[in-house]
Amino acid sequence: MARLDAGTAARLARGGGRYLADLRVPGCLEAAFVRSPLPHARVGAARFHDGRGLTAADLGLHPLVATGPGLAGAPWIPLGGGRARYVGEPLAVVWAADRYQAEDLVDAAQLELEPLPPDEPLHSQAPTGVLFETTLEGGDVDAALRAADLVLEGRFHCARQTPFPLETRGVLAHPDPGTGVLTVWTSTQIPDLVRAGLARCLGLPEARLRVRVPQVGGGFGVKAHLFAEEVAVAALALRLGQPVRWIEDRQEHLAASAHAHDAVVRLRVGVTREGRILGVDADLTADVGAYSIWPFSASLEPMTAASSLFGAYAVGALRCRTRARSSARCPVGAQRGVGVTVGVHATERMVDRIARRLSIDPLELRRRNAVPACPWTSPIGRALDSGDYPRLLATLAAAAGYDALRAEQHRARAAGRLLGVGLALFNEHSGTGTQDYRRRGIDTIPGWDQSRVRVPADGRIEVATSAADAGQGHADTYRLLAAEVLGVAPERVEVVEGDTDRCPPGTGTFTSRGAVGVLESLVQALRAAAATDLAPGTDIVRRADAEQVYPSGAHLAVVEVDPVGWRPRVLRYVAVEDCGTIIHPEVVAGQVRGGVAMGIGNVLLEEHAYDADGQIQTATLLDYLVPLATDIPEVELHHLTSPSPRTTLGSKGVGEAGTIGAFGAVANAVADAVAPLGAELDTLPYSPQRIFAAVERARAGLPPARPGQ
Amino acid sequence: MKPAPVAYRRPESLDEALADLAELGDRARPLAGGQSLVPLLALRLAQPEVLVGLERVAELRGADLDGDRLEIRAMTREAELERSAALPPLLGAALGHVGHFQIRSRGTVGGSLAHMDPAAEWPALALLLDATLTVASARRGRRRLPAASFILGPLTTALEPDELLEAVTMARPDGRFGFAEVERRSGDFALVGAGCHRGRVVVFAAGPRPQRLPGVEAFLRDGGAPGPELQRRAHAEIEARDDLHASAAYRRQVGARLVDQVVAAAS
Known part of the structure; x- marks a missing residue:
């Protein structure tokens, strides 16, 4: 395949991208939001300067409910519907000629808020606060634990975090009184779902809405939801008959977009003396914040996390009771890797703990337990399509020089x-x-x-998909693929995404769909087109309904902790990926590097905090710490290729792998660095403060700390 | 994150600037490099009626680093100091910890001192080097304050609303020194930091303001040396606070270890 023209990346790096905030629409008004200063309150009368403000009731917005097994059926309510459920929740929209004046109107707005007690349920559908609950179980867990020589226990906590794309959210709604169609430009990963959700919230037929996606400066999951601001700006534009936009600022993004994780995993693992893992009994609680987020619902984080526990290991029996609890905090949604990061953090920390307890090298313990060959079906029914786990470990050990690294570590420890x-x-x-x-x-x-x-008619070849590029480089990837399959020059191919008028409907861009289902439908459409003479008028649509596929990987990190200030630094990072057939090597490498950088930040730095009064403490970049270039080492990247039998080209996707691997490798490396001091780390991020506290507890002979202590 | 309406004046001389402040009092805020005040304006945590921009006040620019006594005028940008060949190594070592180069390109010495973030380097340096701060007002003329009297607490100095910090002067810091801090990322405010020079020992970012450690200084005068006893004394003496990023216990432990390091480096 031809090499990607470096022009795209260079243009973006030099500020040549055209994002939502770069759209110029004459007469466009600027919206801003009155946000709740209280975690839980009843919203009473509202007064706005000059009458320029509207609440959910004024706009007549309808809630959305995600239903399904295990879900309590609590609604997602744009602008709260008369109730505030977290600090920062948008409760009313105001508008002005520019954002400065709009924020003046926010300051002038008077919303009567009657504080509600903290123990008052946020949703009547969930009186105990449980928004979702289920149990995954396969094999005889109790028998496995009885048969074990040893049952080890652990408790692991992933922090509350934010995906943090460089481009924040944004929406511009533009009514056309002539056609009655409202065009909603929005920085989203899911244009079709946004249209469906908007139609229901606004009580409009979908045909009256066109959703368009400009260039997007990163999504990482956070832009795969429908947001109250999208609904409110669309409703306001319809009400005023004028274009309106809202560009999220960083404070809004940190406090009130969507958070992720905040999950506690408890594990009981039965092992033999030789280190064979026989069974896993797990309990997982995710704090999903104020709403069952739409469209993924409150099941997203706990289900994904639970189903990924010990996923790469041949464990005979596994049970996980899992639930989502509400809290008066920002709702939890998707973040790169979703709950897999939570599951892998708990699993990999536990595997290292078992290795230490049994005095078996961690690499050797993984060899003894890795899924031996694929296809493989886990006790909870995950049908691994492809992959070679023993070879992943062997490749990693060779690439990293594992034995030499352990020897170096031995010498370093001797030197303090x-x-x-x-x-x-x-x-x-x-x-x-x-x-x-x-x-x-x-x-x-x-x-x-x-x-x-x-x-x-002009002879161009237009390739349109139901995905929406968020910066991954779909246009380049798909153009080159189309040129290859059709045997035409890449310049003749135009890739169109993110326009509900021009693109066939589908699901959007997340969980690496762009390399699985979307790609599959594209390959089918291209092959059908290649069988024609590509005459003007050719119009072929193909639909793919992918089966899940399982990319895999083995990562290694080397971390040094400063013995004075307890600051951890990643010195080296080696990743072996198996994403099946590689469609575009540079895109894959970029995904892994970026994913690892994100994972390093997630493991070492990023954490949202709320105080006892429900106020968010981390709404600026002074307090919410994202990784800087100086925190990220070069990522040494190696590939194994086990093509998936479930996709035509054999690709499996690689958007999340870098992040997921870092939740295991970096966390284990920090823990390994301070293990000689007896410190036990189990709560992310592994900050200087947490390392200090763990070392102090070990010195005092106390058990590991619990969050809140 | 857009500031509330605010008027902007840009005086051309020190007298004009002081006259503006005399007229406006606490309705005005002087704007130096803007690295702390502008974010506070954007968050609407600071809402002055008038900003008095000091950009064009020539009397506030420049530094004399050549003699035995250094004078750094308030609007001198940190990056200008960094580029000076005459900059004493101790100031260079500390400046390397001030934010990122973009911040140092705009940030001023006087702005940092007048803002008095407890974790900032300049207040700690002023205390460590026993600096004198020259403060001017239209009504009362000039007064000179030792750093210890100028620094009152977090975001609080002895400056009256109609006063401007004009310059900071200090004896040239020669000879051996130690300066160290722990930060979560390069360029962040310190979790805790310490400096030592000519028998003076200062800890900063631990408590509400930079703090001299007289007990540790006395221990050193009596022939004490780095080691467990010095750390124990420092630990007992450091005033520390909890915040989101570190506990008081962390700051005392790590602060005491940094004191040990900087004392060793300075001796």
Whole structure:
């Protein structure tokens, strides 16, 4: 395949991108939001300067409910519907000629708020606060634990975090009084789902809405939801008959977009003296904040996390009781890797703990337990399509020089240095299709994807998909693929995404769909087109409903902890990826590097905090710490290729792997660095403060700390 | 994150600037490099009626680093100091910890001192080097304050609303020194930091303001040396606070270890 023209990346790096905030629409008003200063309150009368402000009731917005097995059926309510459920929740929209004046109107707005007691349920549908609950179980867990020589226990906590794309959210709604169509430009990963959700919230037929996606400066999951601001700006534009836009600022993004994780995993693992893992009994609680987020619902984080526990290991029996609890905090949604990061963090920390307890090298313990060969079906029914886990470990050990690293570590420790080596072996499910969503009880997401190949009269070849590029480079990837399959010059091919008028409907861009279902539909459409003479008028649509596929990987990190100030630094990072057939090597490498950088930030730095009064403490970049270039080492990247039998080209996706691997490898490396001091780390992020506290507890002979202590 | 309406004046001389402040009092805020005040304006945590921009006040620019006594005028940008060959190594070592180069390109010495973030380097340096701060007002003329009297607490100095910090002067810091801090990322405010020079020992970012450690200084005068006893004394003496990023216990432990390091480096 031809090499990607470096022009795209260079243009973006030099500020040549055209994002939502760069759209110029004459007469466009600027919206801003009156946000709740209280975690839980009843919203009474509202007064706005000059009458320029509207609440949910004024706009007549309808809530959305994600239903399905295990879900309490609590609604997602744009602008709160008369109730505030977290600090920062948008409760009313105001508008002005520019953002400065709009924020003056926010300051002038008077909203009567009657504080509600903290123990008052946020949703009447969930009086105990449990928004979702289920149990995954396969094999005889109790028998496995009875048969074990040793049952080890652990408790692992992933922090509350934000995906943090460089481009924040934004929406511009533009009514056309002539056609009655409202065009909603929005920085989203899911244009079709946004249209469906908007139509229901606004009480309009979908045909009256056109959703368009400009260039997007990163999504990482956070832009795969419908947001109250999108609904409110669309409703306001219709009400005023004028274009209106809202560009999220960083404070709004940190406090009130969507958070992720905040999950506690408790594990009981039965092992033999030789280190064979026989069974796993797990309990997982995710704090999902104020709402069952739409479209993924409150099941997203706990289900994904629970189903990914010990996913790369041949464990005979596994049970996980899992639940989502509400809290008066920002709702939890998707973040790169979703709950797989939570599951892999708990799993990989536990595997290292078992290795230490049994005095078996962590690499050797992984060899003894890795899934031996694929296909492989886990006790909870994950059908691994492809992959070679023993070879992943062997490749990693050779690439990293594992034995030499351990020897170096031995010398460093003798010299008083805190040097750690951490491993991760993992897989993830990607390209989730219709059946997978229905099995999980999620009925809000179609699961299938589509592509269309069209030849207009001017002879161009237009390739349109149901995905929406968020910066991954779909246009380049798909253009080159189309040129290759059709045997035409790449310049003749135009890739169109993110326009509900021009693209066939589908599911959007998340869980690496762009390399699975979307790609599959594109390959089918291209092959059908190649069988024609590509005459003007050619118009071929193909739909694919992917089966889940399982990319896998093995990562290694070397971390040194400063023995004075307890600051951890990643010195080296080695990643072995198996994403199946590689469609575009540079895109894959970029995804892994960026994913690892994000994972390092997630493991070492990023954490949202709320105080006892429910106020968010981390709404600026002074307090919410994201990784800087100086925190990220070069990522040494190696590939194994086990093509998936479930996709035509054999690709499996690689959007999340870098992040997921880092949750195991970096966490284990920090823990390994301070293990000689007896410190036990189990709560992310592994900050200087947490390392200090763990070392102090070990010195005092106390058990590991619990969050809140 | 857009500031509330605010008027902007841009005086051309020190007298004009002081006259503006005399007229406006606490309705005005002087704007130096803007690295702290502008974010506070954007968050609407600061809402002055008038900003008095000091950009064009020539009397506030420049530094004399050549003699035995250094004078750094308030609007001198940190990056200008960094580029000076005459900059004493101790100031260079500390400046390397001030934000990122973009911040140092705009940030001023006087702005940092007048803002008095407890974790900032300049207040700690002023205390460590026993600096004198020259403060001017239209009504009362000039007064000179030792750093210890100028620094009152977090975001609080002895400056009256109609006063401007004009310059900071200090004896040239020669000879051996130690300066160290722990930060979560390069360029962040310190979790805790310490400096030592000519028998003076200062800890900063631990408590509400930079703090001299007289007990540790006395221990050193009596022939004490780095080691467990010095750390124990420092630990007992450091005033520390909890915040989101570190506990008081962390700051005392790590602060005491940094004191040990900087004392060793300075001796």
